[in-house]
Amino acid sequence: MDLGPHATFIIAAYAMAALVVVCLIAWVLADHDAQRRQLSDLEARGATRRSKGLSKS
Amino acid sequence: MALIDLANPTRFLALVARALPWLAAATALAFACGLYLSWFTAPDDYQQGATVKIMFVHVPNAWLAMGVWTVMSIASIGTLVWRHPLADVAAKAAAPLGAAFTFLALFTGALWGRPMWGTYWVWDARLTSVLVLFLMYLGIIALWRTVDDPSRAGRAAAILTLVGAVNLPIIKFSVDWWNTLHQPASVIRLGGPAIHPAILTPLLTMALAFGLLFVTLHLAAMRNEILRRRVRAMGLMQAHAAQGA
Numbered sequence: 370m371d372l373g374p375h376a377t378f379i380i381a382a383y384a385m386a387a388l389v390v391v392c393l394i395a396w397v398l399a400d401h402d403a404q405r406r407q408l409s410d411l412e413a414r415g416a417t418r419r420s421k422g423l424s425k426s
Numbered sequence: 427m428a429l430i431d432l433a434n435p436t437r438f439l440a441l442v443a444r445a446l447p448w449l450a451a452a453t454a455l456a457f458a459c460g461l462y463l464s465w466f467t468a469p470d471d472y473q474q475g476a477t478v479k480i481m482f483v484h485v486p487n488a489w490l491a492m493g494v495w496t497v498m499s500i501a502s503i504g505t506l507v508w509r510h511p512l513a514d515v516a517a518k519a520a521a522p523l524g525a526a527f528t529f530l531a532l533f534t535g536a537l538w539g540r541p542m543w544g545t546y547w548v549w550d551a552r553l554t555s556v557l558v559l560f561l562m563y564l565g566i567i568a569l570w571r572t573v574d575d576p577s578r579a580g581r582a583a584a585i586l587t588l589v590g591a592v593n594l595p596i597i598k599f600s601v602d603w604w605n606t607l608h609q610p611a612s613v614i615r616l617g618g619p620a621i622h623p624a625i626l627t628p629l630l631t632m633a634l635a636f637g638l639l640f641v642t643l644h645l646a647a648m649r650n651e652i653l654r655r656r657v658r659a660m661g662l663m664q665a666h667a668a669q670g671a
Contacts, residue, residue, distance in 0.1 A: 370465070371476070372476045373470070373476045375541040378541055379479050382479075382484070382534040382538070383479075383483060385530065386483045386487070386530055392526075393526055393643055396522075397643055397647055400647070400650045404650055404653035411657065411661065412660075416661070416664040
C-alpha cells in the first residue's frame with residue numbers, strides 16, 4: 370500500500386487514535402477493578418449500604 | 427423493564443452488565459469493518475491523495491467532541507430540573523471521554539492540516555472554538571475533582587455545562603459565519619453529503635464504530651461512578667459508626 374509522501378502524518382494520526390482508545394479502555398477497566406476491590410474491602414469490614422440497612426430494619 | 431426503572435442504580439447496573447459484552451463486540455466488529463473499508467477499499471482523493479485517510483479518524487472524533495457535550499447538556503437538564511439520580515453520573519462519566527475525543531479531533535486535524543494547509547494550526551474560528559471546547563472539558567473534569575460532595579459538584583457542573591453548550595452552534599456554524607481555513611460542512615448539510623459514496627461509506631462506518639465505543643465506555647464509566655458513590659457512602663457510614671461507638 371502506497372501512502373504517498375505524507376505517510377508519516379497518516380500513520381501518526383491512526384497511532385495516536387489507537388493509543389487514546391487503548392488508554393480509555395484500560396482506564397475504565399482499571400477503575401472498575403479499583404472500585405470493586407474497595408467495595409469488597411468495606412463489605413469485609415462489615416460496612417453496609419444505607420438502603421440495605423433500612424430494608425433489614 | 428420500563429424506562430423509569432433505569433432511574434434505580436441497581437437495576438441500571440444489572441442492565442449494563444448484560445449490555446456491555448454485546449456492545450463491546452459490536453464496537454470491535456464496527457472498527458474491523460471501518461478500518462478495512464478505510465485502508466483497503468476507499469480510494470485516494472484526487473487532490474489530497476492518501477492523506478484523506480486521516481479524515482476517517484478526524485471527522486468521527488470531531489462529531490463525538492460535540493456529541494458528548496450534547497449528551498452532558500441533556501444530562502445536566504436532568505440534574506437541574508428532574509434531579510434524576512443517574513443524570514450527574516452520566517454527565518461526570520462522559521466528560522473524560524469527550525475530552526479524549528476532542529483531543530483526537532485536534533491532534534488528527536493538526537496532522538491533516540500540515541500537509542494540506544501547510545500548517546499544523548491557525549487561530550481561525552473553527553479550530554479555536556474546538557480548542558475552547560477541549561478546555562471546557564478539562565474545566566468540567568477539574569470542577570468534579572475539586573468539590574468533594576457529588577451532588578453539589580453535579581449541580582455546579584450542570585450549570586457550567588449548559589453555559590458551555592453555547593459553544594456548540596458556534597463550532598458548527600463557525601465555517602459559515604467567518605472566513606476560515608477549515609472547509610465548510612460536507613456531510614451534515616442541507617443539500618445532503620457532498621462526498622462520494624466510496625469515501626462516505628468508510629467515514630460513516632468509522633463514525634458508527636467510534637459512536638459505539640463511546641456508548642460502551644460511557645456505560646462502563648457510569649457503572650464505575652455508581653460503584654464509587656457506593657464506596658463513598660459506605661465509607662462515610664462506617665466513619666460515623668466508628669465516631670458514635
